[in-house]
Amino acid sequence: MNIQEYISSGIIESYVLGLASPEERAEFENNCSQYPELITARIAFEETLENTAKKNAIAPPTGTKEHIIQQLGITGKTITMSLTPVRRMNGLKYAVAACLVLLAGSLYWNISMVRKNNSLTATLDSTNTKLKGVDEKMKGYENDMSMIVQNPNVRMAYMKGMPQSPQSFTTVYWDTTSHDVYLMVNNLPAPASDKQYQLWAILNNKPVDMGIFDMEDLAIRKRPMLIQLKKAQSAQAFAITLEKKGGSTAPEGQMYVMGYL
Amino acid sequence: MADKTKYSEEELVSLLQQQDAPAFNYLYDNYSGALFGIINGIVPDKEITADILQEVFVNIWKKITSYDPAKGRLFTWMLNVARNASIDKLRSRGYQDSLKNQPLTGDVNTGGAVAVVNPRTDDVGLKKILTKLKPEQRVLIDLSYFQGFTHDEISKALNIPLGTVKTRIRAALILLRTMIQ
Numbered sequence: 001m002n003i004q005e006y007i008s009s010g011i012i013e014s015y016v017l018g019l020a021s022p023e024e025r026a027e028f029e030n031n032c033s034q035y036p037e038l039i040t041a042r043i044a045f046e047e048t049l050e051n052t053a054k055k056n057a058i059a060p061p062t063g064t065k066e067h068i069i070q071q072l073g074i075t076g077k078t079i080t081m082s083l084t085p086v087r088r089m090n091g092l093k094y095a096v097a098a099c100l101v102l103l104a105g106s107l108y109w110n111i112s113m114v115r116k117n118n119s120l121t122a123t124l125d126s127t128n129t130k131l132k133g134v135d136e137k138m139k140g141y142e143n144d145m146s147m148i149v150q151n152p153n154v155r156m157a158y159m160k161g162m163p164q165s166p167q168s169f170t171t172v173y174w175d176t177t178s179h180d181v182y183l184m185v186n187n188l189p190a191p192a193s194d195k196q197y198q199l200w201a202i203l204n205n206k207p208v209d210m211g212i213f214d215m216e217d218l219a220i221r222k223r224p225m226l227i228q229l230k231k232a233q234s235a236q237a238f239a240i241t242l243e244k245k246g247g248s249t250a251p252e253g254q255m256y257v258m259g260y261l
Numbered sequence: 262m263a264d265k266t267k268y269s270e271e272e273l274v275s276l277l278q279q280q281d282a283p284a285f286n287y288l289y290d291n292y293s294g295a296l297f298g299i300i301n302g303i304v305p306d307k308e309i310t311a312d313i314l315q316e317v318f319v320n321i322w323k324k325i326t327s328y329d330p331a332k333g334r335l336f337t338w339m340l341n342v343a344r345n346a347s348i349d350k351l352r353s354r355g356y357q358d359s360l361k362n363q364p365l366t367g368d369v370n371t372g373g374a375v376a377v378v379n380p381r382t383d384d385v386g387l388k389k390i391l392t393k394l395k396p397e398q399r400v401l402i403d404l405s406y407f408q409g410f411t412h413d414e415i416s417k418a419l420n421i422p423l424g425t426v427k428t429r430i431r432a433a434l435i436l437l438r439t440m441i442q
Contacts, residue, residue, distance in 0.1 A: 010431025013438055016333060018341045019405050019430060021412060029332065043334065045438065050295070050336040052441045056389075057294030058301050061311050065289050068318045074282045 006031065007041045016045055144182075144225040153177045157238050159259035165189060168256045172199075172238045173226065179233055181210055182226040188256060190215065191242055198243045200251055201235035202258075208232065212247040236261060270335050277325045289318060292336065296343045303347035303407050306356070313350055317343045348409035390440050398433035405430055 014020045015028045032039050147154060153176045161168035169186040183199055191197060199210035211229040239258040241251040268276065268287060276284035296317055300310045320342050328338050350356055391399050400419070404410045412430065416423040 008435070010435045013434035014431055016337055017406055017434065018344060019412075019434075032331075046334045046337045048438065048442055049340070050334070053295040053299055053336070053340065056298040056302075058298045060293050060297045060314050064311055064315060065286075065293065068289070068315050069282075069285070071315070072285075072319060072322050074280075074285055074322075 001031075003031075003035045003037060007038060012038075012042050012045050016042060016049065141225060147175075147182060147226065148173055148184075151175065155261050157259040157261045159238055159240065159257035161187075161257055162255050164254060165256050170240060170257050170259075172259070172261075174232060174235060174261065179231040181229045181232050183213065183229055184226055185215065188215070188240070194245050195242050195253070196245050196247060197240050197256070198247045198251070198253075199229050200239045200241065201232040202237040202239060203235055207239065207251050208235070209247070209249065210238070212243070271330075274325070274328065274330065274335055277322070280322075285322060288321070292339060293318070295336070296339060299340055299343045300347050303344060304350060306359075309350060309356070313343075313346050317346050320346065344406075345409075348407075351408065390437060393440060394433055394436065398429060398436070401426065401430045402433050402437070 011020065011024065011028055015025060020028060028038075032042070148156070154173050155176060156174070157172045159170045159172060168188050170188060171184040171186060173182040173184070174180070175182075181199070181201070188197065196212045196214065198212045200207035201210050202208070209230070210232060213227050213229065237258060237260040239251070239255055241255045242253040243251070244253070266283065266287065268284065273284055273288065277288065293314065297310065297314050300313050300317070301307065304310050304313060317339070321339055324342070328335065332338075391402055394402065401415065404415050404418075405412065410418070412423060412426045415421070416426045419426070421429075
């Protein structure tokens with residue numbers, strides 16, 4: 001190929017001005033890699049073209065540059081090579097990114113709310129159970145209190161500790177109409193495992209069995225304060241002795257407390 | 262405002278590819294006038310050329326990484342970005358619609374798919390030189406360079422053999438080059 005002929009064929013002008021066909025472009029670029037003078041000639045025309053364009057320059061309207069810079073979001077800061085290239089986002093991408101952030105935030109919020117809700121529900125269940133227990137206990141106290149304080153037919157006996165256990169102290173409430181007997185254990189020492197306390201009604205110096213009781217009864221029974229024992233038709237005094245397990249027909253063990261109505 | 266810094270073309274391209282703001286300032290200050298001249302040479306409607314210039318600089322900023330120095334100088338690349346944007350605007354639906362209400366004033370009606378060749382007396386820059394060409398050459402340069410039709414399209418529209426279109430255009434370009442030098 002005669003390269004000078006090729007150079008002066010108009011291909012350079014055609015290529016530089018963007019008028020060459022894709023085949024012509026490919027051929028031209030291929031020739032450039034083989035003939036440095038072709039590149040020199042191309043650059044010469046490009047420089048001519050640039051100079052001509054600069055001679056025929058028209059000043060753009062003022063404010064165009066600022067408008068472009070604003071549109072591109074160029075901040076005026078120099079971005080160094082070491083940084084990853086700034087990916088410019090258009091409005092839609094910002095919107096999508098914002099939505100994703102909001103969605104993630106919403107999901108996190110939802111999950112944490114569900115967890116919190118579960119935790120609160122568990123606490124509430126536990127609190128309700130406790131409240132139910134407290135409520136039942138309160139009703140028990142109320143019943144006991146009304147028995148002791150408000151029932152006009154009830155008589156009571158303070159049963160004081162005997163010399164062997166002066167700290168012991170119990171109270172008996174006796175309903176004179178229903179003959180019900182209730183015992184309040186204010187203070188009694190815990191009995192040995194093979195022993196049980198037994199209440200006696202004393203009428204004309206004779207003890208009548210009112211039944212055995214365990215301290216645990218206070219916890220088991222609905223009435224937290226009072227233990228209901230056998231009915232007493234009549235009594236002048238009450239006493240508690242510590243008997244063998246199961247109780248005795250007549251008091252055999254040591255007397256802990258005693259009191260008159 | 263004008264930055265005294267002078268970049269070599271290599272430095273300028275490298276900085277632009279790193280999205281360097283001062284380099285963009287330099288690019289605009291040094292080339293916006295030349296590119297605006299190119300755009301005004303292609304698009305007769307002066308009301309939209311500023312918009313096109315804006316679009317051109319946005320494209321340059323966004324596509325600078327695709328610029329290949331082996332294929333040409335930076336200005337040549339930018340010139341073609343400006344030319345393509347201008348021709349795209351001329352061919353856009355909105356622009357074509359805006360022309361419908363205007364009378365056709367062209368002196369050479371080529372018919373068919375090819376639009377009216379419409380060299381205007383107040384044309385500027387490169388297009389001004391066109392008036393020195395012979396009419397048959399002027400038509401070809403106008404259609405190919407200023408309106409962006411391919412040689413093949415011109416060949417079919419003007420019913421001239423493709424080889425002849427190519428030869429005439431090249432001859433016209435060589436002539437134009439001697440005129441601008």
